[in-house]
Amino acid sequence: MGHNAAVAGASGYAGGEVLRLLLDHPEIEIGAVTAARNAGTPLIRHQPHLLPLADRILAPTDVASLRGHDLVFLALPHGQSAAIAEQLGDDVLVVDCGADFRLEDAAAWERFYDTPHAGTWPYGLPELPGRRERLAGARRVAVPGCHVTAATLALFPGLAGRLVEPDLTVVAVTGTSGAGKAAKPNLIGSEVMGALTPYGVGGAHRHNPEIVQNLTAVADGPVKLSFTPVLAPLPRGILATCTAPLRPGTTAEQVRAAYEAAYADEPFVHLLPEGTWPSTAMTLAANTTLVQVTVDPDAGRMVAVAALDNLTKGTAGGAVQSANIALGLPETTGLPLAAVAP
Amino acid sequence: MGHNAAVAGASGYAGGEVLRLLLDHPEIEIGAVTAARNAGTPLIRHQPHLLPLADRILAPTDVASLRGHDLVFLALPHGQSAAIAEQLGDDVLVVDCGADFRLEDAAAWERFYDTPHAGTWPYGLPELPGRRERLAGARRVAVPGCHVTAATLALFPGLAGRLVEPDLTVVAVTGTSGAGKAAKPNLIGSEVMGALTPYGVGGAHRHNPEIVQNLTAVADGPVKLSFTPVLAPLPRGILATCTAPLRPGTTAEQVRAAYEAAYADEPFVHLLPEGTWPSTAMTLAANTTLVQVTVDPDAGRMVAVAALDNLTKGTAGGAVQSANIALGLPETTGLPLAAVAP
Amino acid sequence: MGHNAAVAGASGYAGGEVLRLLLDHPEIEIGAVTAARNAGTPLIRHQPHLLPLADRILAPTDVASLRGHDLVFLALPHGQSAAIAEQLGDDVLVVDCGADFRLEDAAAWERFYDTPHAGTWPYGLPELPGRRERLAGARRVAVPGCHVTAATLALFPGLAGRLVEPDLTVVAVTGTSGAGKAAKPNLIGSEVMGALTPYGVGGAHRHNPEIVQNLTAVADGPVKLSFTPVLAPLPRGILATCTAPLRPGTTAEQVRAAYEAAYADEPFVHLLPEGTWPSTAMTLAANTTLVQVTVDPDAGRMVAVAALDNLTKGTAGGAVQSANIALGLPETTGLPLAAVAP
């Protein structure tokens, strides 16, 4: 065990998933587990599925608890990471599963999050061109939003290859765990089973500017995005259906080649064989994203679909993957490639 | 009871829903119930939820069984309706829940259905401009596809008002009952619970040309459509998220006004108050479609969402609604406006 | 419309189901709809599936709102019904969907509900011997608990016929709506989907003494009951699996005959043909209970199973059924016999 990790926000879903993954990680040992109002209570009361941690008590989420670890995973509400990170020292690897350090554009941050902009950290989506390099040796990592990972991985090869116009539509159907563990009336089981419900429609979702940021970085001009998340009755999973108009002359072969090239060497992103479409069921509890792409000649569009587990590759698995890179470990260390099915 | 109705295909989901609705219909009495391989067996074995019909035996789906009724609902695999309808006489109202008589374009029919084109019947979507009139007194009705009803009702007011470009994207998340009752390996419960899976991607779904047909009828030029259905873990419901680029100068107020005007007098289509988005849970077992629309200025798009129950307004309820019109009954006769929730 | 009804607690699940049923009731008109903290807000905000009531505003749950109706349905937390009923006048029919007036034994009430005993009203389970008669003309009705209806209907014919020992086990698997609309952490969708969880184990559930009361009334001695409810991932439905040791000499034929006799003339309780077992899916949104019974000779037990919709026959439908009797209407008036499936 080369490294010792604290997990802040350990009683929530993202924190719980970080812990589940770290239990199988051969190079990272679990140190402090912390929480805010749940501090002082047994972790197992909040995460009854983590039997190997049955003797752990939640410490308060403060610097006293988090200090002294080689790395710290933050799974906190937005707005809290900066104050903690500042006190942890530059040699500690801080991996933020929250949003605070994702956006480069302070105005976009303030418009969508309504708090002051805290800055930007190296971005934990190694598959996006140029990002893996910046993660190597980093001591701060901003983990992408779950919808953002799905939409970015579905779309960037087409944009980077100049094969489509940057006029994008994304409908991301998602399970309920992305909404967290807080008990809200619209999230109780009676309400969500049997329900398909859009939210944040019309560009209001916080993941909107982050998707734009990622795809602008690979496009040759401004990117327009229509993004609609839809809540569906399953605990985990995102299926993002993404379209963009084909540029004149783009062929289906070019599109396929761009996606094959983008993902040929990626351990966690898998372009499916032609004719097979991704399903969230292929990704449950795995750190994988499955992608497929096709061309609809009548519509004049590329249609790309990505499936992932919002808590694994979409949050905690992505966090551990980036931590591996930052620590100089093999990128796949301790991360599941096989999913749980059915 | 003014009218007597036979239901062909009574052991399937669409036929079962027609029967459920007719049981509450004050002007239509249920006559023969027929099936193909299930003929000779009790209806209740296939529809155990229809207790009031516990004494009914399924007759074979043939003209001998169906003749002698004022109206006949056909809920059959495509390709079978023409032969039956021909023998039923022009004075019998035949309402086809299947696809055979929906498409006007024989080439589109043959491309998507791979059988000879049988013709076109009056189209059972009264809310689409010009259609209600043609249903009055009709003796043949082609009930729209379930996805088609959702997409058409979400999009046509914007197109008819010349407010958006006819370059459309539709992602329709849907429950499993639309796939019917046949036992296919990918449809068993173990596979669909926890799964979000697209199908017919890239323009391959049979409802694609039908949506194009409906929207072309109200647009001022050719319509391009990218349509992706996504299977989700619930028995009933479709949520269609639809986008189209705004035409220059289109305002949010114009969009809202167009939708308000389109649905102000419709008994079954309800434009929700601004800020409230439709959910399939609001429509379970009701003959309603709930619609909401907004403008995303950054994306330069209109986003419209429609929710309905694919078996009720999407199939059997739509069929009864059109039958009411054809028979000269009040359009809402016997049809539920309130849904079952939670 | 002979009668005018107020519904108190109209923003909850039980109240919503009462309203859904009354919308189809030919002899009862919906008057005031009231709520506690939701008073002053539109009903449709809480019951978005009840489109025909879109213009209704929730009044406060007080005597001023409820007075002046022929009947009042109470769907309130326990402990509140007595004060309201006292002020409503003896000529008003008050139908309490809550627990306050169900138990005859004050000690049992106080042990399980921890508030003073308010008394006992005529019990709204017409199928239980002797109860229908007492409901005729009644002006107060206590609607049974949902689990109680299921367990009582599954077991009483065997006990009343002296065919089994009064040493009962009941495991009642149930959907989530029985837990109400309050947002509790253990009831959010992420927690309940994929989960089977017992609660109130070991005799702690409040429906326990009520089942005992019902079955003691038909047995020839004291009744022992082991009752375990299990929460399962569906919004509606109870499936109660009930066993009791066979008395010496009891035959399978005697058991079947007792159940046939008990339910031959009941409009809402249906003994299935031998070999067919009830499923909650056969009862969704219907006022029915489906029952099956068999004898396990190796185990020396009778096994009886009942399925119902906890909000319909288990609460609101049972309430309307008893109201029909109390008002002198045909018992089945306005109540659905056909369920919604799939």
Next chain:
Amino acid sequence: MGHNAAVAGASGYAGGEVLRLLLDHPEIEIGAVTAARNAGTPLIRHQPHLLPLADRILAPTDVASLRGHDLVFLALPHGQSAAIAEQLGDDVLVVDCGADFRLEDAAAWERFYDTPHAGTWPYGLPELPGRRERLAGARRVAVPGCHVTAATLALFPGLAGRLVEPDLTVVAVTGTSGAGKAAKPNLIGSEVMGALTPYGVGGAHRHNPEIVQNLTAVADGPVKLSFTPVLAPLPRGILATCTAPLRPGTTAEQVRAAYEAAYADEPFVHLLPEGTWPSTAMTLAANTTLVQVTVDPDAGRMVAVAALDNLTKGTAGGAVQSANIALGLPETTGLPLAAVAP
């Protein structure tokens, strides 16, 4: 990698789960993967969640394919294991996930399985007294049925301690994956979502005699069992609610002590703290069984509940656990203790 394992029946659910677990097993390498009608097709087509095995082709399930491995997991329909095992040599460890070698009583076998009795192998439930010893060094293992593991682990400490009468009731609510991957009309998603349905009621389920066999082995006389499985809408999980009459003088403390003693040293069976009840959600994809027990003094019964994942501890995980013992590896090698949640 000390050992090389073939998996027969690799395209089914049990075979897929064996493979998922072996992928994480440090001492067992995956050799041949075989199937019957799916032979010759890529494994990934049937198990799209097993990305690391994307290059594997299914061989036919015959001795040519299976020979040459240190161990062979059989996940086949019943009746096929004997013929294969006979040809594999006595030094090969054969672990049968099927039923063929579970029952000692030939008459019971023939009554429930309707084929000739093949014999009995060491029984793969190490937690049952006396069984772990017989598994050490074994070269044949019969893995228990999934319901059997749940019921046995819930009940045996009470029976072995002479604390309860051997007059047992078990209601085991279960997900759909136990019914396998075959497409049957009653198992399609539309039918199972929203449905709670008992099956094999009255002693007809094949797991019945196996539960009796296990519990008779620890009781001091004949055991009577009423066993009812109930199908519920989730892919994985069994929750068994079990009761037995308390023997005169049995105290709650004695019951708790018996369960604590039984499971204190068990790595995979965990007695929860008093007042906490097991949920299947705590066990998803883990090789654990969670148990709780209480005494209901009014009912005069012990109530014990066990939760497990039917494919993991209930089948494939149990198989690997027993294989570990047979091979002389630490029993917990490669097996997950933490579950996936939510």
